[in-house]
Amino acid sequence: MSKKMKWVTVVMxxxxxxxxxxxxxxxxxxxxxxxxxxSNTQLKNGEKNEEVNTPxxxxxxxxxxxxxxxxxxxxxxxxxxxxxxxIEDATGVNIKFDYVVGDRKTKAGVMIAxxxxxxxxxxxxxxxxxxxxxxxxxxxxxxxxxxxxNIKKLYSECWNRxxxxxxxxxxxxxxxxxxxxxxxxxxxxxxxxxxxxAVVELGFxxxxxxxxxxxAIKQYKNANPTIEGQDAIGFLLWPGAFNxxxxxxxxxxxxxxxxxxxxxxxxxxxxxxxxxxxxxxxANKWYNEGIIDPESFVMNRDQYKAKLxxxxxxxxxxxxxxxxxxENTLKKSGKDERTWFPFAPKLDESVDEAFKNAKxxxxxxxxGITVKAKxxxxxxxxxxxxxxxxxxxxxxxxxxxxxxEVDENGRFYMTPDQLKKLTDNEYRAKKGLGQWGYGWPxxxxxxxDGNAWAPSTQPEVAMASFTELDKKILKAYNVTTPxxxxxxxxxxxxxxxxxxxxxxxxxxxVLVRTKxxxxxxxxxxxxxxxxxxxxxxxxxxxxxxxxKLDLDVLRDYMQKEVDRRYREW
Amino acid sequence: xxxxxxxxxxxxxxVRLKEGQRxxxxxxxxxxxxxxxxxxxxxxxxxxxxxxPIWGWLMAFQQYKPGKSIFMQKWVGLRHFQVLFSDAELLKxxxxxxxxxxxxxxxxxxxxxxxxxxxxxxxxxxxKRTVQTISYLPHFVSWVVAANIVLTMLEINGPIxxxxxxxxxxxxxxxxxxxxxxFWWIVGISNVWKNVGWNSIIYLAAMAGINPELYEAAExxxxxxxxxxxxxxxPGISPTIVILLIMSIGHLMSSGFEQQFLLTANATNGLVMxxxxxxxxxxxxxxxxxxxxxxxxxxxxxxxxxxVSLLLIxxxxxxxxxxxxxx
Numbered sequence: 001m002s003k004k005m006k007w008v009t010v011v012m013x014x015x016x017x018x019x020x021x022x023x024x025x026x027x028x029x030x031x032x033x034x035x036x037x038x039s040n041t042q043l044k045n046g047e048k049n050e051e052v053n054t055p056x057x058x059x060x061x062x063x064x065x066x067x068x069x070x071x072x073x074x075x076x077x078x079x080x081x082x083x084x085x086x087i088e089d090a091t092g093v094n095i096k097f098d099y100v101v102g103d104r105k106t107k108a109g110v111m112i113a114x115x116x117x118x119x120x121x122x123x124x125x126x127x128x129x130x131x132x133x134x135x136x137x138x139x140x141x142x143x144x145x146x147x148x149x150n151i152k153k154l155y156s157e158c159w160n161r162x163x164x165x166x167x168x169x170x171x172x173x174x175x176x177x178x179x180x181x182x183x184x185x186x187x188x189x190x191x192x193x194x195x196x197x198a199v200v201e202l203g204f205x206x207x208x209x210x211x212x213x214x215x216a217i218k219q220y221k222n223a224n225p226t227i228e229g230q231d232a233i234g235f236l237l238w239p240g241a242f243n244x245x246x247x248x249x250x251x252x253x254x255x256x257x258x259x260x261x262x263x264x265x266x267x268x269x270x271x272x273x274x275x276x277x278x279x280x281x282x283a284n285k286w287y288n289e290g291i292i293d294p295e296s297f298v299m300n301r302d303q304y305k306a307k308l309x310x311x312x313x314x315x316x317x318x319x320x321x322x323x324x325x326x327e328n329t330l331k332k333s334g335k336d337e338r339t340w341f342p343f344a345p346k347l348d349e350s351v352d353e354a355f356k357n358a359k360x361x362x363x364x365x366x367x368g369i370t371v372k373a374k375x376x377x378x379x380x381x382x383x384x385x386x387x388x389x390x391x392x393x394x395x396x397x398x399x400x401x402x403x404x405e406v407d408e409n410g411r412f413y414m415t416p417d418q419l420k421k422l423t424d425n426e427y428r429a430k431k432g433l434g435q436w437g438y439g440w441p442x443x444x445x446x447x448x449d450g451n452a453w454a455p456s457t458q459p460e461v462a463m464a465s466f467t468e469l470d471k472k473i474l475k476a477y478n479v480t481t482p483x484x485x486x487x488x489x490x491x492x493x494x495x496x497x498x499x500x501x502x503x504x505x506x507x508x509x510v511l512v513r514t515k516x517x518x519x520x521x522x523x524x525x526x527x528x529x530x531x532x533x534x535x536x537x538x539x540x541x542x543x544x545x546x547x548k549l550d551l552d553v554l555r556d557y558m559q560k561e562v563d564r565r566y567r568e569w
Numbered sequence: 570x571x572x573x574x575x576x577x578x579x580x581x582x583x584v585r586l587k588e589g590q591r592x593x594x595x596x597x598x599x600x601x602x603x604x605x606x607x608x609x610x611x612x613x614x615x616x617x618x619x620x621x622p623i624w625g626w627l628m629a630f631q632q633y634k635p636g637k638s639i640f641m642q643k644w645v646g647l648r649h650f651q652v653l654f655s656d657a658e659l660l661k662x663x664x665x666x667x668x669x670x671x672x673x674x675x676x677x678x679x680x681x682x683x684x685x686x687x688x689x690x691x692x693x694x695x696x697k698r699t700v701q702t703i704s705y706l707p708h709f710v711s712w713v714v715a716a717n718i719v720l721t722m723l724e725i726n727g728p729i730x731x732x733x734x735x736x737x738x739x740x741x742x743x744x745x746x747x748x749x750x751x752f753w754w755i756v757g758i759s760n761v762w763k764n765v766g767w768n769s770i771i772y773l774a775a776m777a778g779i780n781p782e783l784y785e786a787a788e789x790x791x792x793x794x795x796x797x798x799x800x801x802x803x804p805g806i807s808p809t810i811v812i813l814l815i816m817s818i819g820h821l822m823s824s825g826f827e828q829q830f831l832l833t834a835n836a837t838n839g840l841v842m843x844x845x846x847x848x849x850x851x852x853x854x855x856x857x858x859x860x861x862x863x864x865x866x867x868x869x870x871x872x873x874x875x876x877v878s879l880l881l882i883x884x885x886x887x888x889x890x891x892x893x894x895x896x
Binding site: 133 | 603606607609610611632635645652658716720724725746831834835838839840841842843854855
């Protein structure tokens with residue numbers, strides 16, 4: 001190559017590399033331009049809105065990040081669904097979804113660091129405090145007072161709870177404020193579940209304490225060492241659900257790492273407590289009898305689900321939404337007897353009543369309007385439209401005559417065809433059903449006409465989807481719904497649930513809480529898997545390690561929050 | 570905030586320079602101007618992304634909350650460092666990091682070099698290429714999938730236990746993920762499976778650069794295959810090995826995050842955590858409590874300081890031994 005050619009080549013290569021390096025820097029400007037362009041359009045609409053002072057039907061698109069990944073059929077725009085289109089025709093509003101790809105905290109972090117927010121964000125999975133701390137949300141209470149009477153009505157009971165503990169503003173609308181004081185559950189949310197085949201074969205045993213529960217598993221396992229061609233697994237323990245259930249079996253409300261005495265309002269730290277000792281001792285006993293599967297302590301969620309789907313697991317514990325997918329799969333292959341029936345055993349005889357069902361008034365996370373939204377008034381009006389009972393019926397139940405029927409008493413019910421469509425995910429996604437609940441102003445409980453807010457808790461619908469085995473078991477226990485086994489009274493507990501309390505960034509209590517979690521993690525599995533004679537020593541070591549931490553700081557912090565809730569709510 | 574001393578300016582020693590002597594004069598620069606020109610974008614890149622952000626180390630002395638500018642944050646001084654160094658766990662965490670890194674390094678180097686040596690001897694081009702492709706495919710699989718594969722293989726009813734029981738090595742299946750002491754080796758071996766093919770590529774490339782006349786001369790002298798490898802191939806790639814070794818030592822403190830996180834079922838497996846918790850997992854767990862950004866930065870500063878020191882020490886030793894040096 002001649003010298004000149006060499007130089008030309010070098011210059012070309014350098015230019016190429018420089019372009020490559022700078023290419024990454026180019027994008028932000030374009031994005032900003034796009035943003036300012038669309039927001040200009042919105043501003044125009046907003047201005048028009050103010051001038052005319054009637055609900056504008058100008059079409060507008062708001063961007064919304066639900067902080068969740070897209071499902072298989074999730075739409076990109078709300079107007080792609082039937083119900084979404086109806087809503088757009090009535091309000092002129094279309095919602096463009098910005099789903100999460102990958103980790104939620106990362107996406108939240110990126111949004112906060114860049115200041116690049118959509119119009120609305122649902123602060124799911126613990127991201128709400130992040131957004132509030134970053135001052136990404138605007139205060140809503142005045143806007144709601146002025147433009148959102150239906151919102152106010154829907155949230156009237158939890159109005160005080162939505163206020164931020166530090167400055168009293170309302171920054172988000174939480175999900176599912178409960179309407180009414182009656183229990184609407186047909187199937188309990190949590191519970192220690194026993195395979196339906198076992199319940200039947202053992203003659204519908206009395207399951208009052210944990211020992212009863214595990215004995216039943218042992219009996220069935222001895223009689224059936226292999227199930228569906230696999231070795232029978234007695235109890236497959238999912239750590240999160242198992243350790244969280246300690247609150248319930250001990251007769252407390254689910255408050256996370258503490259028990260709150262319902263009389264004295266006193267906070268007791270759960271880790272290292274006497275109840276936990278008894279709990280682990282029981283688990284240890286049954287582990288050494290070979291009832292609890294050792295892999296429970298090391299498996300990840302995929303392995304857990306895989307094992308559950310084999311149908312060879314006799315007992316599990318957890319919330320109903322954890323098993324929905326698995327149970328659907330089993331039912332589809334005709335193995336309903338391998339799905340589970342929930343029970344509410346007590347820790348032991350000394351507990352009066354387990355699984356106290358408290359009214360869950362949400363706080364701690366919800367959907368907010370960001371500082372980058374150009375037309376918050378329009379958004380509030382849109383939310384207000386959604387919060388009306390009629391529209392709630394539309395988004396939860398569907399279209400009358402297509403998705404449900406109304407009988408002569410005004411009660412909603414479903415025909416067998418409509419019932420089938422309840423579990424058809426594709427149909428529901430295309431229709432737009434179940435998309436306006438979590439992450440939108442949407443209620444739970446009962447409408448003013450007495451119907452349940454959503455089909456799953458309407459007795460007419462839920463009981464129609466009972467399987468043959470369900471009916472058989474219910475009849476044998478002399479109850480009409482599985483919830484009755486757990487207790488149907490809906491307690492009104494003011495501080496509940498404590499697990500969604502706000503933890504101040506950098507407060508020493510937060511560090512203590514993390515360290516408590518670490519110590520707990522180190523010892524809990526060891527204690528359960530130990531030989532019976534070693535259990536006491538391991539427990540002693542565990543409590544000693546906990547004693548080295550500053551538990552008072554943690555307790556005081558939570559006690560302060562409990563007291564605040566009783567004062568302000 | 571890691572300082573990376575690999576990549577960046579490639580300096581080519583001209584014949585006239587002596588050890589440690591550097592003549593920066595226009596004549597020399599002019600001779601190498603093509604190379605300097607070509608490396609210019611990388612220098613700018615390294616400066617912008619690796620040196621410029623160091624001013625962000627300020628975050629380690631604050632309680633950083635995103636959304637506000639760095640100058641409007643609350644200053645907490647050395648609090649994060651205090652928490653870091655007063656934590657009794659820290660020593661164990663460093664031990665775990667170093668142990669896993671060393672095991673990974675030793676296993677990684679030996680297996681990659683051995684594989685390269687073996688592949689180098691293969692004459693059948695098709696076979697060689699097939700083996701290469703198969704061996705470096707796992708490198709592209711994300712650890713999410715790879716960890717699932719590893720966990721499934723190690724299950725009580727999984728293939729590894731089945732083989733062990735069938736061969737009579739153990740009478741009962743072993744619950745591998747319940748024993749902390751196995752964890753380091755599980756990490757090491759799964760790392761080898763994942764990366765041996767990829768790592769061997771650079772050695773194969775280095776081997777291709779060895780003068781074939783040396784092999785012919787050895788053949789004439791009656792050298793056998795193993796002798797050829799020992800006397801020609803290994804010394805021929807030793808500069809590559811030494812440089813990669815020095816750079817690895819610079820990264821000794823970072824033993825990986827995804828691997829440890831996923832193999833412990835998203836860091837919830839308490840039974841092995843004593844051995845599995847390396848600096849990355851520790852920072853993640855503590856960081857959430859102490860405000861991720863600030864605490865993570867403080868730990869990162871500590872990490873960087875140690876890594877740079879290790880790198881300089883390794884470089885110095887290499888220089889003294891008459892080997893290649895990076896700096």
